[in-house]
Amino acid sequence: LSDSPVIIKTRTIDFSYTYLRFLCVVYQDLFTAGVDTSAATVNWAMAELARNPRVMKKAQDEVRTFAGKNGMVTEDEIDRLQYLKMVVKETLRLHPPGALLLPRETMSHFRINGYDVLPKTLIQIHVWAISRDPRYWKNAEEFFPERFSDSSIDFKGQHCEFLPFGAGRRSCPGMHLATRTVELALANLLHCFDWKLPFGMKGKDIDMEEAAGPSLTISKKTALHLVPVDRVQRSLEDHMK
Numbered sequence: 636l637s638d639s640p641v642i643i644k645t646r647t648i649d650f651s652y653t654y655l656r657f658l659c660v661v662y663q664d665l666f667t668a669g670v671d672t673s674a675a676t677v678n679w680a681m682a683e684l685a686r687n688p689r690v691m692k693k694a695q696d697e698v699r700t701f702a703g704k705n706g707m708v709t710e711d712e713i714d715r716l717q718y719l720k721m722v723v724k725e726t727l728r729l730h731p732p733g734a735l736l737l738p739r740e741t742m743s744h745f746r747i748n749g750y751d752v753l754p755k756t757l758i759q760i761h762v763w764a765i766s767r768d769p770r771y772w773k774n775a776e777e778f779f780p781e782r783f784s785d786s787s788i789d790f791k792g793q794h795c796e797f798l799p800f801g802a803g804r805r806s807c808p809g810m811h812l813a814t815r816t817v818e819l820a821l822a823n824l825l826h827c828f829d830w831k832l833p834f835g836m837k838g839k840d841i842d843m844e845e846a847a848g849p850s851l852t853i854s855k856k857t858a859l860h861l862v863p864v865d866r867v868q869r870s871l872e873d874h875m876k
């Protein structure tokens with residue numbers, strides 16, 4: 636396609652080149668913003684579960700009891716999985732893929748905690764640090780999904796101590812799609828397989844170092860290696876012994 640207005644005719648709609656270019660930019664943005672972040676979250680969740688067998692077992696028991704009777708967990712079963720949702724929240728608390736939200740610029744002068752902030756100041760919100768701050772979170776470094784069980788704290792932008800999707804007008808438009816995707820993927824990984832660490836590794840040996848990915852998503856620096864054990868196959872084999 637060149638810059639001249641190329642018209643691609645379909646039966647019902649005319650797409651001009653400009654419109655196509657606009658769509659490409661939008662899709663590119665959605666892909667960059669949406670794919671890495673969701674994949675990183677599933678990866679972090681599996682790493683945390685492998686390090687915390689108690690949580691892994693509790694999440695698996697829930698998924699296997701309340702969902703996936705036909706072999707796979709389906710989207711309409713996700714709302715039954717309250718503990719799994721807490722696992723996802725806890726993963727996003729400790730490992731928010733967008734550690735610094737999109738930058739903001741102040742429009743007017745204001746004062747906060749004794750500091751004067753002038754108009755046109757660039758503001759970066761460090762959600763990673765906030766969601767590990769012991770002033771707001773008990774045992775902040777611990778992976779403990781139960782902390783959300785009797786709590787109204789959610790990631791929808793109303794609770795400033797927990798903003799993995801940001802807040803306000805520029806908050807993540809993909810939040811609902813993202814949480815559904817992550818929950819569904821995780822539920823199926825937990826439903827279909829048991830997970831072992833390779834080479835006699837222990838959970839504490841898993842390297843949890845972070846690195847900024849291509850789209851500045853904070854991902855796990857080294858690959859996570861886990862061995863899936865087909866649970867249906869294994870129970871058949873156990874039965875045959």
Ligand code: HEM
Nearest residue numbers: 668669672673733736737799800801802805806807809813
């Ligand atoms: C676990 C997955 C995801 C996380 C943690 C996440 C997080 C974020 C964060 C923190 C921001 C900046 C918000 C702010 O500064 O207030 C953002 C922006 C954005 N996200 Fe997500 N996101 C995820 C998945 C997705 C998905 C699946 C899509 C789309 C399919 C998406 C599309 C976008 C877009 C287009 C923006 C830019 C919004 C703007 O500029 O106004 N994200 N996301």
